[in-house]
Amino acid sequence: MAVTLADVAAAAGLSGSTVSRALSDPDKVNAATREKVVRIAGEMGYVPNHTARSLTIGRTDLIGLLVPDIANPFFPPIIKAVQARASAKGRTVVIADIDERPGDELERARQLRKRTDGLVIASPRTTDARLAELSELAPVVFVNREVPDAASVIIDSGDGMAQAVEHLAALGHRVIGYLNGPRRSWSNEQRRQAIGSTADRLGLTVLEYGPYEPQVQSGVHAADLLLAGEATAVIAYDDLIALGVMARLTERGIRTGTDISVIGVDDSPMSAMxxxxxxxxxxxxxxxGTVAVDSLLGLLDGTIEHPEPIRLETRLVVRSSTGPAPR
Amino acid sequence: MAVTLADVAAAAGLSGSTVSRALSDPDKVNAATREKVVRIAGEMGYVPNHTARSLTIGRTDLIGLLVPDIANPFFPPIIKAVQARASAKGRTVVIADIDERPGDELERARQLRKRTDGLVIASPRTTDARLAELSELAPVVFVNREVPDAASVIIDSGDGMAQAVEHLAALGHRVIGYLNGPRRSWSNEQRRQAIGSTADRLGLTVLEYGPYEPQVQSGVHAADLLLAGEATAVIAYDDLIALGVMARLTERGIRTGTDISVIGVDDSPMSAMxxxxxxxxxxxxxxxGTVAVDSLLGLLDGTIEHPEPIRLETRLVVRSSTGPAPR
DNA sequence: CTGAAAGCGCTTACAG
DNA sequence: CTGAAAGCGCTTACAG
Structure with a gap:
């Protein structure tokens, strides 16, 4: 049905070898021949068969991207960057969304791996114990989680969190709340600890709540608990939860930024709005996302042999939801 | 490197044919043989090579999904449903995000088509004139746009819009604003017209604004224009714009639902929060999304020959951002 | 029920 | 610079 290399070769009176070279390795062919091939292939509407090519060269040029939930605004920027970079490098990305079901993660990763040359796994939800099984699907690079002996791109919440606590301390807050994200979240543990140690250093008290799912609804729920306690400021695991807190506070007539201060994490589009x-x-x-793709491609072509974790920094963006502690 | 069918066959002392059948068409093989093959394949860690299979059977079992912007909350539910349905049918989905650049749509669709068996194109942004070129990438099913002679799943905003206008009329509003979405959006045209005709019928005046990009920021901008006019209620092209309007109104000390009524479209998670x-x-x-996949698979296996547009209905969900018109 | 063989559509050493 | 041939790893009529 579709026109094949052989069809073009026949029409051009050349061998398949020559047609193949003319199309994918032009330097190896006489200029006139090349032009002729390109013209005829064009006229015939020839579209190379990716599958056949993949089978021959031994790779699919497909890379897999596993994300916990595409509806969570933290992931679209990563997804877009991965796609853009992959595309620039001639690769296509296949995304799998595990819908925040950690139990499905390994199985989905396995399926994805079968069809692709390698994986980027964003914010893996699997327990530490089972992480090794994900690693075995090599080549794989993890984003937003440190995995021993594996390539990873780590977003270090530490700096940002320390800045957040310092910001609140400077505003006079003495007791702050932290709304935990899911227990399975490695970032959450990292954030908790950063808050704890900075608070200790500055002599602040931290009240913990949760764990909560990274959803607006969780924040709505948490807001009431928070008001029953003594915190005058709160840091949420992510923006979604923080937005939920603010929505509920407003609903109860409490002024965010004046009566209570709220800080989120992610700097998602909604946060500025x-x-x-x-x-x-x-x-x-x-x-x-960009760095992860480069890292994966490096693993794939052997440029990178012993991957070092790559650390990216975070920083506080101060807007209006934080203000001086009420007296 | 990886273990192949032939390796398993050699280890089992059988032919490749038998191993192949034992694994993918068990009924055609003696029970004892099958068990043996399955056991040995398991022990050897045999993973069938998808690429080789695809080349042989003439299909990839990959379907492409083109979306304007995965960060727009309208799309994740569609994407998730497409993935879930496709996965249930043994297909994998490859997503391409065109980042709201209509100019890239055709090219991205072509690329995607090369690697897949067929496409689902959500909310195509291409002009009517060029839509035919997308259709030619058949098999393709369009979601959220009616395309002549092509399979499509249409989300009919008409009912919902009519309900929205009736709702506002019942609350006593006489002048309502409509914040247009992008000109390239087919839904926008459909929504405009539904509002216009219902408003005519009920004797309301419609003031139009925009076009606006479907982003919160657009609503922030639109809110000020709106306040300068006479509308006491506004319907936005989508929830993002509506949320932006509300944010700005609140900022200016205007009470949404009391001083002015706001209606969005999409019923995205944020809207309830x-x-x-x-x-x-x-x-x-x-x-x-589910229906689109079924439709595409039908086209693929020849079950569906002359696709009829499939129409899905919309409905108004009344919450607190609408109230009686101020006197 | 099982096997030998052909074929899917490419790429790429190897000759010439 | 060009071509014949082998091979990538499967599936599936066709025989037996």
Whole structure:
């Protein structure tokens, strides 16, 4: 049905070898021949068969990207960056969304691996114990989680979190709340610890709540608990939860930024648009995606043999949801 | 490197044919033989090579999904549903995001088509004139746009829009604003017209604004224009724009639902969480995705020859952002 | 029920 | 610079 290399060769009165070279390795062919081949292939509407090519060269040029939830605004920038970079390098990306079901992660990763040359796994939700099984699907690069002996791109929440706590301390807050993300989240543990150690250093008290799912609804729920306690400021695991907190506070007539301060994490588009605008920690998702692809391609072509974890920094973006502690 | 069918065959003392059948068409093989093959294949860690299979059977079992912007909350439910359905049918989906650049759409669709058996194109942004070129990439099913002679799943905003206008009329509003989405959006045209005709019927005046990009920022901008006019209620092209309007109104001290009424479209997660909660039009994105996959598979296996457009309905979800017109 | 053989559509050493 | 041939790893009529 579709026109093949052989059809073009026959029409051009040349061998398949020559047609193949003319199309994919032009230097190896006489200029006139090349032109002729290109013209005829064009006229015939020849489209190379990727599958056959893959079988011959031993790779698919497909890379897999596993994400916990594409509806979570943290991931689209990563996804877009991965796609853009992959595309620039002649690769196509296949995305699998595990819908925040950690139990499906390994199986989905295995399936994905079968069809692709390698994997980028963003924010893996699997327990530490089972992480090795994901690693075995090599080549794989992890984003947003440190995995022993594996390539990883780590977004270090530490700096941003420390800045956030310092910011609140400077505003006079003495007791701050932290709304935990999911237990399975490695970032959450990292954030908790950064908050804890900075708070200790500055003599602040941290009250913990959660764990919560990274959803607006969680924040709505958490807001009421928070108001029953003594914190005058709160840092949420992510912007979605922070936005939920603000929505509920507003609903209860409490002024965010005046009566209570709120900080999120992700610097998602909504954070600059909410009312009041949300103080948050900028996380370089796009950069992480780009770097992850480069790292994977390096693994694939053997340029990289012993991958070092790559660390990206975060920083606080101060907006209107934080203000001086009420007296 | 990887173990092949032939390796398993050699280890089992059988032919490749038998191993192949034992693994993919068990009924055609003696029970004892099958068990042996399955056991040995398991022990050897045999993973069938998809590429070789695809080349042989003439299909990739990959389907392409083209979306304007995965960061737009309208699309994740569609994407998830497409993936879920495709996966249930043994297909894998490759997503391409055109980042709201209509100019890239055709090219990306072509690339995607080369690697897949067929396409689902969500909310195509291409002009009517060039739509035929997308159709030619058959088999393709369009979601959220009616395309002559092509398979399509249409989300009919008409009902929901009519309900929205009736709702506002019942609340006493006489002048309503409509914030247009992008000119390239087919849905926008459909929504404009539905609003216009219902408003005519009920004797309301419609003031139009825009076009606006489907982003929160657009709503922030639009809010000020709106306040300078006479509308007491506004319907936005989508929830993002509506949320932006509300954020800006709140910022200016205007009470949404009391001083002015706001209606969005999409019923995205944020709409139920915003303050006040947003009256919006529910759009069956997930259902559209599922139906689109079924339709594409039907086209692929020849079950469907002359596709009829499939129409899905929308409905108004009343929340707190709409209220009686101020006197 | 099982096997030998052909074929899917490419790429690429190897000769000439 | 060009061509004949082998091979990538499967599936599937066709025989037996």
């Amino acid at each position: 909410a009312y009041p605008t949300l103080t948050t920690i900028h996380v370089p998702g796009a950069e992480a | 915003a303050y006040p909660t947003l009256t919006t039009i529910h759009v069956p994105g997930a259902e559209a």
